[in-house]
Amino acid sequence: MSLRSAVLDVGYRSVLRPALFRAHGGDPELIHESLIAFLGGLGPAARAALRVLSGRPTSPVTVAGIRFPGRVGVAAGLDKDARAVEAWSALGFGFAELGTVTALAQPGNDRPRLYRLRGSRAIINRMGFNNAGATAMADRLRGLGVRRGELTCGIPLGISIGKSKVTPVEEAVPDYVASLRTLAPYADYVAINVSSPNTPGLRTLQEGDLLRELLTSLTREASQVVHPLGPVPIFVKIAPDLTDAQIDEVVGVVTDAGAGGIIATNTTLAREGLAPADLPRASEVGGLSGAPLTARALEVVRRITASTTLPVMGVGGIMTPDDAERMVDAGARLVQLYTGFIYSGSGLVAAINARRLGRTT
Ligand SMILES: Cc1cc2nc3c(=O)[nH]c(=O)nc-3n(C[C@H](O)[C@H](O)[C@H](O)COP(=O)(O)O)c2cc1C
Numbered sequence: 001m002s003l004r005s006a007v008l009d010v011g012y013r014s015v016l017r018p019a020l021f022r023a024h025g026g027d028p029e030l031i032h033e034s035l036i037a038f039l040g041g042l043g044p045a046a047r048a049a050l051r052v053l054s055g056r057p058t059s060p061v062t063v064a065g066i067r068f069p070g071r072v073g074v075a076a077g078l079d080k081d082a083r084a085v086e087a088w089s090a091l092g093f094g095f096a097e098l099g100t101v102t103a104l105a106q107p108g109n110d111r112p113r114l115y116r117l118r119g120s121r122a123i124i125n126r127m128g129f130n131n132a133g134a135t136a137m138a139d140r141l142r143g144l145g146v147r148r149g150e151l152t153c154g155i156p157l158g159i160s161i162g163k164s165k166v167t168p169v170e171e172a173v174p175d176y177v178a179s180l181r182t183l184a185p186y187a188d189y190v191a192i193n194v195s196s197p198n199t200p201g202l203r204t205l206q207e208g209d210l211l212r213e214l215l216t217s218l219t220r221e222a223s224q225v226v227h228p229l230g231p232v233p234i235f236v237k238i239a240p241d242l243t244d245a246q247i248d249e250v251v252g253v254v255t256d257a258g259a260g261g262i263i264a265t266n267t268t269l270a271r272e273g274l275a276p277a278d279l280p281r282a283s284e285v286g287g288l289s290g291a292p293l294t295a296r297a298l299e300v301v302r303r304i305t306a307s308t309t310l311p312v313m314g315v316g317g318i319m320t321p322d323d324a325e326r327m328v329d330a331g332a333r334l335v336q337l338y339t340g341f342i343y344s345g346s347g348l349v350a351a352i353n354a355r356r357l358g359r360t361t
Contacts, residue, residue, distance in 0.1 A: 008350050011345075028116050040087065071358065072353060077100065095157070101179065115281055122291055122292050162199065165200075206242065241268055254310060255308060260310075270288065315335065320348070
């Protein structure tokens, strides 16, 4: 562990995290909202100071034609409405996936809908795509001067799109296409979220024929947006709860449709690997993330990379630099953090950066 990551780690775990986790009467969602508001409120000088503290991304890599300054990214869901978009590079991240946003703004599920399972280093959430909508995201990014390919915020920005809750699954295609059209000018890549467990019916869009129809329409739409860099790369984010046969089918469809790659994985419906103290929480409806997901996400990434050269972003239970290294060894070109960042802060980002993962590829 580098001195920088050790200092950040101790600082976060012993000072900042206890204070954060106690704030707002311990309500995880309010704490999350204040964290994002705090990061979003940092001015240029504060961001510069944070950058010095956090260190820069390492091991640049080009994936799907995009030059990433570092391999560790912000996973979707952390910054759903791009409120803290200027802060992520200052925390050492090499890219950030914003969203998930939907074509129509929506409130998400009733609260409470976010639970920390501390003994298990895990989270259960059933947020349900609470977001201000694709147009608000586009307005926000345009206001910041963000344009695809220009690294206005210092790092590539992916934008994750999902289906609006009121849109029936049978009408999902035009709903996703509308979001893509609105957001393509601002996104370095677009992530298609067909794997959240918290929108009824969404995961059925991972099935062969439905996924084929969706991706064919989206790649066609992407190719119609004229841009000097060509069509915006499309990544598909999948669930860890698919069978091997379903994973293989997704790989085939993604390849045939000319999509850019796969993001694996989203949260799981499984409840294995919880600490005894967290078992009462196991019955909460929603997706589980963090340490209980580490092994399964790795397995899914291995399964994908064994059969395709399509780029894969590995996400799910990366809680330590060793977890990140194993993801890259499994063939992931990039990795993303959500729960690990909540439990370990930017010290984890710095520690992974210090490994200089996959620097030869
Ligand atoms: C509170 C919360 C909200 C999330 N929201 C989204 C989302 O909007 N879109 C998405 O693709 N994934 C979302 N995710 C899933 C994460 O991006 C990630 O795939 C998953 O949590 C596994 O990674 P982790 O173990 O590092 O957290 C969310 C996760 C959490 C914990």
